[in-house]
Amino acid sequence: MTDLSAAGSSPLGRTRRSILIASPEMKRRNRVEARFKYYGIAAIAVSLAILALMLFIIVRDGTSAFVQAKLTFPVTLDASVLDPKGNGNRDEMAKVTTIGYGKVLTASFLAALQAKGIDLGEASEKDAAAMISKDAPGQLRAQVLADPSLLGKTIEVTVLAGGRIDGYLKGRVTMDTAQRDGNVTPEQLVLADKLIAAGMLAKKLNLQFLTLPDASDQRPEAAGLGVALVGSLYMMLMVAVMCVPVGVAASIYLEEFAPKNRWTDLIEVNIANLAAVPSIVFGILGLAVFINFMEFPQSSSLVGALVISLMTMPTIIIATRSAIKAVPPSIRDAALGVGASRMQTVFHHVLPLAMPGILTGAILGLASALGETAPLLLIGMVAFVDNYPGAPLDGFGDPATALPVQVYSWASRSDPAFIERSNGAIIVLLVFLLIMNVSAILLRRKFERRW
Numbered sequence: 001m002t003d004l005s006a007a008g009s010s011p012l013g014r015t016r017r018s019i020l021i022a023s024p025e026m027k028r029r030n031r032v033e034a035r036f037k038y039y040g041i042a043a044i045a046v047s048l049a050i051l052a053l054m055l056f057i058i059v060r061d062g063t064s065a066f067v068q069a070k071l072t073f074p075v076t077l078d079a080s081v082l083d084p085k086g087n088g089n090r091d092e093m094a095k096v097t098t099i100g101y102g103k104v105l106t107a108s109f110l111a112a113l114q115a116k117g118i119d120l121g122e123a124s125e126k127d128a129a130a131m132i133s134k135d136a137p138g139q140l141r142a143q144v145l146a147d148p149s150l151l152g153k154t155i156e157v158t159v160l161a162g163g164r165i166d167g168y169l170k171g172r173v174t175m176d177t178a179q180r181d182g183n184v185t186p187e188q189l190v191l192a193d194k195l196i197a198a199g200m201l202a203k204k205l206n207l208q209f210l211t212l213p214d215a216s217d218q219r220p221e222a223a224g225l226g227v228a229l230v231g232s233l234y235m236m237l238m239v240a241v242m243c244v245p246v247g248v249a250a251s252i253y254l255e256e257f258a259p260k261n262r263w264t265d266l267i268e269v270n271i272a273n274l275a276a277v278p279s280i281v282f283g284i285l286g287l288a289v290f291i292n293f294m295e296f297p298q299s300s301s302l303v304g305a306l307v308i309s310l311m312t313m314p315t316i317i318i319a320t321r322s323a324i325k326a327v328p329p330s331i332r333d334a335a336l337g338v339g340a341s342r343m344q345t346v347f348h349h350v351l352p353l354a355m356p357g358i359l360t361g362a363i364l365g366l367a368s369a370l371g372e373t374a375p376l377l378l379i380g381m382v383a384f385v386d387n388y389p390g391a392p393l394d395g396f397g398d399p400a401t402a403l404p405v406q407v408y409s410w411a412s413r414s415d416p417a418f419i420e421r422s423n424g425a426i427i428v429l430l431v432f433l434l435i436m437n438v439s440a441i442l443l444r445r446k447f448e449r450r451w
Contacts, residue, residue, distance in 0.1 A: 058426050065424025068206035068221060069166035071132060071195070072158045073112035077144060078104055079151045088148055098137035101144075105129075105136055105159070116198050123187035131188055131195075133160035135215065135222035161201060163220040163417045165192055169203050172416055209424060213386040214406070220417035223410070225425055227385050231301050231400030232370065232432075234389065238305035238396065239312060239369055244362050247316035251358075254317075255324045256346050275314035282311040283375030291379060299380035301389065302396045307379060312369045319361025323354040356444040363440040367433050373404040381405050403429045 022030070079086065081100050083093050106129040113120065113128065120128055136159035143157075144150055160166075164184035167173035169192070178186045195201035212224025258264045286307035290296045296303050327350050335345040351358075376382070381401050389398035401409070403425060410422035 058423050058430075061420060062423030062425075062427045064170050065209055065421045065427075066206055067170075067203045068209075069161040069169045069201060070158050070204045071109070071161050071201055072156065073109055073200055074154050075105060075108040075140070075157045076111075076154045077151050078107075082144060083148075083151055088151070090145060090148055093148060093151075094145060096141070098141055101137035101141045105132055105140060112200070116200065118191075118194050118198055118200075121187060121190055121194075123185070123191045127185060127188050128191060131162050131165050131192065133162050133219060133221050135160055135219045158204070160221050163415065164188075165201070166221050167417060168192055169196075169201070170420075172420070209421070210428070213388065214384060214401070214409070215386070216384075217413060217415060217418075220413075220415045220421070223418065223421055225403070225406060225428060227388055228401050228403050228406035228425070229428075230389055230395075231304075231381070231385075232402045234301035234392070234396055234400065235305045235308065235402060236366060236370060237392075238302065239308050240362075240366060242305065243309040243313050243316060243365075247313045248320050248358060248362070250313075251317045251320035251324060252346065252351070255321050256350070257342070271314050271317055275318055277311075278374075279311055279372050280374040280378070282307050283378030285310065286375060287378050297397045297399070299383045299385070299399045299401070300397045301400045303379050304376050304381055304400075304402060305396075307375045308369045308372060311372065311375065312365045315365045315368065316362050319365065320354075320358045323357025323361060324350060326357060327353045352447075356447045359443045359447065360440045363436055363443070367436040367440075370432060370436070371404050371429065373408055376402055376405050377408070382409055384409075403432070 081104055082096055084096070085092050106125075109132060110125055110128060139159060140157065161169075162184075164173050164178075164181065165188065168178075168184075168189050173181070173184060173189070175186050175189060178184050178189055192201060209224050210229065211226045212222060213227045215221075215223040254264065254268065286303060290303045290306055291298055296306075331349050331353065332345055335349045336342075340348065382405050383399065383401070385399050385401050387399070389395035389400045407422050407425045407429065410418040410425065413419075
């Protein structure tokens with residue numbers, strides 16, 4: 001034993017320290033790690049706060065789209081106006097336009113005000129009639145044509161109130177704004193208060209928001225998501241049929257059967273590059289190829305599905321290949337070792353184990369495609385469409401729109417009622433995305449296998 005070692009020092013001349021006592025270097029490293037941990041927690045907290053704020057604003061401004069101001073009063077269906085020839089022929093009755101039904105509604109509304117003892121005050125009869133939505137005569141006409149036996153009877157109807165009256169009940173329109181708004185007068189708002197007190201005007205559940213088609217700028221209270229929902233459903237059905245089988249089959253071939261050479265590498269690089277291409281480029285491709293060259297119908301669900309399929313397929317291929325790669329090689333070796341062919345190994349052993357990842361990737365890819373807007377704008381799906389597409393197969397080529405495009409269309413209009421409806425449409429879109437993501441989680445858990 002030397003004098004140095006006997007003194008308790010290391011051979012290099014450093015003083016020995018106990019590992020139970022943190023050195024300055026250890027304390028510094030621990031502080032750095034603690035700061036990094038707090039940075040991560042702060043980043044997550046900020047992200048969640050921004051997400052919560054966004055959802056709060058959307059829900060706050062969008063839930064009002066599911067309720068609507070409606071007027072309830074008796075209407076006398078004057079046969080002399082609605083059936084001038086008096087023969088009860090539906091074809092003859094169909095010649096009466098909404099102008100005639102508007103006159104019947106106005107006369108009945110004014111008579112109901114008088115019967116209730118409601119004084120118009122400074123409002124004129126024209127102001128009172130303008131409180132009824134311009135969509136109401138069309139709804140009454142459809143009801144009478146569906147049941148001509150109603151002619152000559154007095155029925156109680158519930159019709160939409162005008163957009164500004166609806167905004168007044170929801171707090172969007174005030175007396176101050178009415179003085180500067182050419183579409184409503186303070187006298188109409190005073191009359192609206194009287195109607196509320198009499199029980200003729202109230203906010204009611206508006207499930208027609210999910211079934212009615214889009215409406216013009218003059219009838220924001222009648223705008224609905226019906227055509228957009230049908231168009232999105234048609235489009236996603238075609239995307240699932242065209243994209244998922246092809247993407248999964250391509251992934252299986254590239255991962256399990258394709259030879260490893262320069263051509264395979266070139267294909268893999270191009271697939272990765274296509275997944276990173278901006279969606280607007282696929283819209284330009286769809287416009288040039290499917291509409292201008294192949295002359296497919298513009299703004300149809302078919303063209304939208306083709307464009308979205310091209311955009312989604314690389315994502316599904318990459319997700320499927322990752323799921324197949326995650327299966328341990330020992331599974332393949334064991335199957336081949338007991339005499340299974342390459343095909344049997346893939347379809348009997350590898351695919352069942354990779355199925356949760358494949359399904360999850362496919363559903364998440366479709367969910368991402370459901371929210372795409374830019375490529376659909378270029379192929380004309382932003383056009384105003386107020387007619388429902390036909391039944392499946394025939395209806396795939398009819399003009400339609402989609403949920404994200406409908407959100408864009410309403411948000412670009414100046415009327416605040418359309419902004420409210422765009423937020424409501426966002427809520428519906430988020431519900432669809434939530435359902436698809438939950439489905440992906442449930443399918444993963446159902447098909448997941450341990451090895």
